Amino acid sequence: MKRARAVGLVEAMLQRLDSDQEWPLPLVRQMWLFGSFTRGATEPHDVDVAIRFDRDERMTQAVVHAVFSGGNPYAPLRRALAGSSRGLQFQFENSAREQLEAEGASMLALWERGGTLAQALGVLHAVAEDPDADRAERHDMIDAFEGFERYIPRQVRAELIGWQQQGAVIISRIELPDPPDDTDLLTTPDMRFAFRRWRDDSPLRRAALAGLARMKEFEAELDDVELAGQRLPTVRRRAGHRSEPRWWINWKWQGYQSIPYCLADGDGWLEVVQPTRTRPLNALLMQPGPKAAAFRS
Numbered sequence: 001m002k003r004a005r006a007v008g009l010v011e012a013m014l015q016r017l018d019s020d021q022e023w024p025l026p027l028v029r030q031m032w033l034f035g036s037f038t039r040g041a042t043e044p045h046d047v048d049v050a051i052r053f054d055r056d057e058r059m060t061q062a063v064v065h066a067v068f069s070g071g072n073p074y075a076p077l078r079r080a081l082a083g084s085s086r087g088l089q090f091q092f093e094n095s096a097r098e099q100l101e102a103e104g105a106s107m108l109a110l111w112e113r114g115g116t117l118a119q120a121l122g123v124l125h126a127v128a129e130d131p132d133a134d135r136a137e138r139h140d141m142i143d144a145f146e147g148f149e150r151y152i153p154r155q156v157r158a159e160l161i162g163w164q165q166q167g168a169v170i171i172s173r174i175e176l177p178d179p180p181d182d183t184d185l186l187t188t189p190d191m192r193f194a195f196r197r198w199r200d201d202s203p204l205r206r207a208a209l210a211g212l213a214r215m216k217e218f219e220a221e222l223d224d225v226e227l228a229g230q231r232l233p234t235v236r237r238r239a240g241h242r243s244e245p246r247w248w249i250n251w252k253w254q255g256y257q258s259i260p261y262c263l264a265d266g267d268g269w270l271e272v273v274q275p276t277r278t279r280p281l282n283a284l285l286m287q288p289g290p291k292a293a294a295f296r297s
Contacts, residue, residue, distance in 0.1 A: 001087055003129055006037055006047050009087050010110075010124055013049075016081060018117040025080050027053040031120075032107040033127075034100065040130030050091040050100075050107060053077065089150065096153075103154060144173045144284060151274045152284075156253050160286075167291030168260040176272065176281035178206065179213035190233035204228070204251065207275035211249040211283070214270065220247050224267075229254065251275050263288045264296040 010033070017025060028051060035048035055063075059076075066073035074092045082088045091097055101107060108127070111120040140157035141149060142164070149157070163169045179185060186192045186209075198205035208227055215225055223236045226245040231237065248262055251272040259269050269286040 001043065001046070003042050003044065006044050006087065007124065009082070009085055010047055011121065012083070012085065013081050013088065014111060014117055014120045014124070016083070017111065020080070022080075024053075024059060024076050027056060027059060027077070028081070029053055029113050030109070031111040032097070033110050034105050034107050036133065038106065038108045038127055039133040040128050041133045042129055042131055046087050046089045048089050048091065050097045051077070051081070052094060053092070099153075142171065144171045148173070148273045148282070148284070153253065156256055159257070160259075163260045164289065166294070167289040168295055169263055169286045169292070170289045172285045174214070174283055174285050176207070176210035176214055176283050178281070179209050183209065183213065185209060185212050188235065190238060194230070194233050201277060203275035203277045206277065207251055207272040207281060208249065210281050211270050211272060214283075215247055215249070218268070220267065225249065259286055260292070260295040263292050264294075
């Protein structure tokens with residue numbers, strides 16, 4: 001987007017903080033800018049914003065609810081800060097901000113509770129445009145990560161690339177179309193019950209269904225699939241069939257360090273990148289490389 005639009009988005013966010021004291025905005029304590037915008041890029045892809053905020057009882061309840069329902073615990077904060085605008089990318093976790101700083105990201109202190117709107121706007125407008133500035137330097141990148149890098153922690157990217165270089169895995173990216181409304185994935189009561197772990201409108205439920213539909217395209221037996229840490233209650237498994245998983249479907253990089261060990265004897269790992277309710281679903285597909293057996297325990 002044009003730099004003028006990026007500046008306008010940040011100005012609107014600061015004005016909301018200054019004028020609106022309805023929950024959850026009073027929880028916000030401090031705000032930083034980082035990334036290509038702060039280096040002066042003329043057309044930043046977006047504006048990266050790090051937030052430090054307090055957790056009151058209401059926010060704690062929202063986080064707990066989101067964990068069990070598959071929602072975004074920070075959605076109320078994002079809506080309050082950005083409204084319906086796109087172009088602002090928020091980092092709400094202190095640990096993630098600290099990790100970015102440890103990796104060399106420069107954080108520009110923009111606003112803190114007790115400061116004035118004029119002070120924050122002064123900081124914003126002092127960021128000079130630099131036609132020679134490119135987008136944020138990206139470390140540990142391959143083509144499969146292009147466009148996904150903000151959703152793949154740098155440490156994860158480094159390990160995945162290392163495993164690929166060792167020949168343990170082959171990494172590619174795929175789209176995950178939604179299955180049809182009359183999909184047969186949930187025809188049995190046991191499968192329908194298994195999906196009760198997510199709300200009907202949960203992005204995680206959508207990711208799970210799309211992932212399983214892709215398994216059928218790969219001609220994988222659902223008996224051999226582990227979905228988000230759990231085996232599926234298929235008819236054969238309910239009848240006593242037992243087998244080790246050969247496919248894994250996950251998101252948010254849970255258990256990712258086991259990927260090369262799983263693929264030493266398995267067929268694939270499908271990592272859904274940033275599950276979403278409505279936007280296109282994408283995934284990284286990890287399959288055994290020519291030296292996958294080296295990780296066999």
